[in-house]
Amino acid sequence: MRWFEIILVALTLVSALIWLADKLFLARRRAAREGLLEAGDEPLLVDYAKSFFPVLAAVLVLRSFVAEPFRIPSNSMMPTLLTGDFILVNKFSYGLRLPITNAKVVPIGEPNRGDVVVFKPPHHPEQDWIKRIIGLPGDRIAYRDHQLFLNGQPVQVQPVGVYQGVGNGAEMTGAEEMTEALPTRPHRVLERTDLIRADGQGEWVVPPAHYFVMGDNRDNSEDSRYWGFLPEANLRGKAFLIWLNCEGWFCSGAFDASRIGNTIQ
Template sequence: MRWFEIALVVLTLLSGLVWLLDKLFLAQRRAAHAGLLDDGRDPWYVDYAKAFFPVLAIVLVLRSFVAEPFRIPSNSMMPTLLTGDFILVNKFAYGLRLPISNAKIVPIGEPERGDVVVFKPPQHPEQDWIKRVIGLPGDTIEYKGNQVFVNGQPFGYERVGDYVGVGSGAEMTGASLLTERIPGRPHQVLEVDRLPFVDQGERGAQVVPAGHYFVMGDNRDRSDDSRFWGFLPEQNIRGKAFLVWLNCDSITNLCKHNFDTSRIGNRIP
């Protein structure tokens, strides 16, 4: 939510500025002009600044440079992530970035094949999306016959069975549940064999340009990803998803009837 990030930065800066001005100038001026009837209390705006600035600063630092929570709004990453999963995103795995601008200031690492990343898609820069990294810079990627080829080598697939969805994911019941074997990063994906699609995202071999990545959703027939809108610029990546800390399929009624405790603490493969 970009508006929340902007508001957090603005409020932190304003409260910090008021606190600093009071410490350097205003408090001394008040002391110099204090009278017998002065009760010695700070003005209300200074009180608020002193109370909120430390809290806001801690939240800003944690959210910008350590970990940030996100909620999964769709089925595009099933079965790995379900609609309503609240996840934590590692904000320093790929380098420290400034809030709002997302400009990298300290390089630390780069996305690896198989990572699940949160990013701002080029066509919707105001939104946050989540997909899995399939192609790295310089890779040749091809998707045909529901199979991924990287540099001419196909990923291995093993059918697990038929998927049974619940809640918002019930529409995926009956889809084929497969294990996709990215080297060192096996994970499960869904394919809807029973529903033909005109456009399966087959574009022929493509070379991932420098500074870009090829990303796909694990729910292969229900994902708007690099097969359709192209490569993801590195500067659009916000962090690496690593943990589900809550699931609430519907946020109405404070999750009273949609709370799934079995999702709590699940690591994201």
């Protein structure tokens, strides 16, 4: 959504400059000429700028520093998030960041293990991805034969049952749904216990100012197991709420009202 940020910032700045120029210079000239050769009417461009600037500025501040909407495009975070979920992301949980550049200007907090975060992946900086933070700086993470290890200790899992997917998620029907007891943040994961992939296994030590992220759909997620660690500077915010679910854009596909208002654990 980088293009939207650029357009929003540009429109906000242009409307602000037009409004400021009118207030400082143009309005005085119109007032001086009123009753002479001109009627003193406000130009249409100035009228539009004055009308749209407060709205544009409010939207820019809200989505840059408070909360920003995102849409889940894939099944990598099933069963926590489904394709078609529209979510809200807290933009100040990890510090206030400038739009477009994502540079942090006010440090506020740091991610916790288990947080579901939106970020710009290092190998696709123009995109926004969503995963769960598994490893913090200094942690030793291992993943072998469907088993997650944290600092040398296996993370316990509790079977829930056989998963039944719907819509785009039907491809995961038959997978095992489990509760993974990640410290401070137990959550559901999906695993194909009948399939052991040779890739995506190994052991990693998380460097300073980086995080290790994984999708909850363990056998269908391109995450830190494949492309490496997530730099802190690439974080966009913490996902906290599902506000809509429909698989097609403009709700042209399946619609699930039961997911509206669900918090993201």
